[in-house]
Amino acid sequence: MKIRIEKGQAKxxxxxxxxxSMAHRMLICAAMCEGVSTVRGxxxxxxxxxxxxxxxxxxxxxEHDGDDVRVYGKSFADxxxxxxxxxxxxxxxLRFFIPIALLSGKTVMFSGAPSLMTRPMSVYEELARERGxxxxxxxxxxxVKGPLTGGEFNVVGNISSQFISGLLFALPGAKGDSxxxxxxxxESRSYIDLTLEALRLFGIRAEWxxxxxxxxxxxxxxxxxDVTVEGDYSGAAFLDALGLFGGEVELEGLREDSTQGxxxxxxxxxxxxxxxxxxxxxxxxxxxPILFAVAAASSGGxxxxxxxLKIKESDRASSxxxxxxxxxxxxxxxxxxxxVYPADFHAxxxxxxxxxxxxxxxxxxxxLTITGGEIDGAEAVSKSYPEFFTxxxxxxxxxxxI
Numbered sequence: 285m286k287i288r289i290e291k292g293q294a295k296x297x298x299x300x301x302x303x304x305s306m307a308h309r310m311l312i313c314a315a316m317c318e319g320v321s322t323v324r325g326x327x328x329x330x331x332x333x334x335x336x337x338x339x340x341x342x343x344x345x346x347e348h349d350g351d352d353v354r355v356y357g358k359s360f361a362d363x364x365x366x367x368x369x370x371x372x373x374x375x376x377x378l379r380f381f382i383p384i385a386l387l388s389g390k391t392v393m394f395s396g397a398p399s400l401m402t403r404p405m406s407v408y409e410e411l412a413r414e415r416g417x418x419x420x421x422x423x424x425x426x427x428v429k430g431p432l433t434g435g436e437f438n439v440v441g442n443i444s445s446q447f448i449s450g451l452l453f454a455l456p457g458a459k460g461d462s463x464x465x466x467x468x469x470x471e472s473r474s475y476i477d478l479t480l481e482a483l484r485l486f487g488i489r490a491e492w493x494x495x496x497x498x499x500x501x502x503x504x505x506x507x508x509x510d511v512t513v514e515g516d517y518s519g520a521a522f523l524d525a526l527g528l529f530g531g532e533v534e535l536e537g538l539r540e541d542s543t544q545g546x547x548x549x550x551x552x553x554x555x556x557x558x559x560x561x562x563x564x565x566x567x568x569x570x571x572x573p574i575l576f577a578v579a580a581a582s583s584g585g586x587x588x589x590x591x592x593l594k595i596k597e598s599d600r601a602s603s604x605x606x607x608x609x610x611x612x613x614x615x616x617x618x619x620x621x622x623x624v625y626p627a628d629f630h631a632x633x634x635x636x637x638x639x640x641x642x643x644x645x646x647x648x649x650x651x652l653t654i655t656g657g658e659i660d661g662a663e664a665v666s667k668s669y670p671e672f673f674t675x676x677x678x679x680x681x682x683x684x685x686i
Contacts, residue, residue: 285663286635286686287673289652294531294679298523300515300538301669302351305475307332307513308376309482312384312453314355315344317486319508326353326513330667331374334396338369338381357508360457361387361431368425371396373597373667375403378426379446382408383454386417386430394426399640401426403595407439407447434460434502441470441496444592448498449479456488456504464498471566471589474545481543485511514539518546518570519669521553522646525578526679528553529654533679546571553578555585560626562586569593569600572622573647576604579624580613581651591620597667598639607636607648611655631655642667649673653681 302325312335314321326332326348336346336353342363345356369385371378371394378394382405385392395401401424408428412419418429432454439448448464455462470476476498483490487506493499515537526533545568552571555561556578565572566589579585593600601622605615610632614625636652638645638661645664649672652659665672673683 286658286660287662288658288684288686289649289656289676290682291656292653292681293529294523294526294533294653294676294681296679297534297536298675298679299536300517300523301519301671302327302513303516303544304329304331304519304668305376305478305516305544306482308335308380309449309479310485310511310513311335311339311353311355312380313482313486313488314508314511315339315357316360316453316457316488317357317506317508319357321355321357321486321508322352322510323355324352324510324512326351327670329670330372331376334370334372334374334377335380338371338377341365341367341369342385359505360384360454363388363390365390365392368393368395371400373397373400375400376446378403379444380450380453382426382428383432383450385428386432387454387457389429389431391418391427391429394428395424399597404443407443411437432458434458434462434500437462437464439464439466441466441468445470445472445475448476452476452479452483452490452498452500455500455502456483456490458502460502462500462502463493464500466496466498468496470496471592472545472569474543474567477543478545485509514542517542517544517549521546521549521571521574522650522672523675523679524549525553525574525650526653528557528578529581531653531679549574556582560584560586562588564589566592569596570643572600573604573643574650576601576608576615576622576624577647577651580608580611580615580627581629581654584624584626587622587624588620590622597641597664598644600641600644603639603641603644604647607644610634610636611651632657635660637661638664640664642669646672649676658686
């Protein structure tokens with residue numbers, strides 16, 4: 285899909301999209317509980333839909349009532365997979381569900397988009413090898429077989445927090461207590477804390493016993509409950525960025541006491557507005573594209589902790605460098621650093637390309653409110669924020685499909 289955005293200043297009030305990160309976590313926790321839980325505020329984005337599909341494939345009954353979802357919980361250890369778990373492009377879904385699938389001791393196959401199935405899975409491969417479980421990856425599918433039982437798990441902390449969260453979802457239902465010892469440095473620690481918060485909401489015990497160790501009692505079956513998904517700071521960052529360029533946008537639905545790590549975007553925006561800062565984004569890599577965009581339209585910036593941007597939906601640093609060049613910006617991409625140099629920012633010299641990456645598309649759309657222009661591949665926003673262009677229009681920005 286190609287869309288055109290006209291130059292304009294966004295004004296108005298809009299509700300932040302529901303947190304994709306918390307939606308995944310709440311749905312999985314609800315599926316672990318005895319009884320029927322209601323999770324309110326579930327969007328129709330592709331990633332969350334993938335998690336719902338995988339739960340259903342494991343035999344969890346799920347009913348929709350508008351934005352509310354009823355989840356009929358059962359023990360993952362007793363699950364009877366009815367087919368392949370299709371994860372689409374959702375890295376969270378794949379990494380969260382592999383340990384869950386290992387609980388049953390049955391053979392479970394995963395599939396997904398090519399870009400997803402080539403993401404690093406070394407943590408789970410090593411875990412399976414050490415414990416005599418099956419883990420077979422052929423580039424198109426991943427096949428696993430447990431059973432996964434409690435014990436001591438050693439996990440490196442600088443690859444992805446999603447591996448640790450996956451274990452946190454599975455181990456409460458395993459036989460025996462568990463500890464997860466994380467080798468520092470721990471990147472994206474805020475996402476681990478988000479997982480712990482979701483578990484606590486459902487009465488599931490898992491806690492830090494020291495700075496690098498998590499303790500999880502086994503054999504837990506908490507009771508169902510009623511929860512609401514909070515607003516998403518990573519999605520809100522795109523809308524809030526409009527205020528840096530003359531817009532006046534009021535965002536609703538964001539919790540000030542949220543544990544979401546991407547909440548830090550407000551501080552980073554202020555740093556970019558004031559000058560040419562050095563910003564570490566190792567704990568909030570999803571903010572990379574919008575921060576690069578803001579820097580390109582402002583005075584530049586230096587960003588470190590960018591290594592993991594290579595293994596997202598696109599190579600985000602290189603993709604943004606390619607697109608920002610069309611605005612006249614100069615971007616240098618190093619191994620773990622991205623430098624955005626001040627430039628003669630202007631309307632793009634050609635059609636922009638979304639690189640099949642929702643965060644690239646939304647970042648470029650923010651810049652086009654300054655200059656006007658077109659984006660090809662704009663449909664990628666459906667992965668996390670399908671209402672994005674509708675919300676832009678509601679804020680007074682003219683958006684048209686070509």
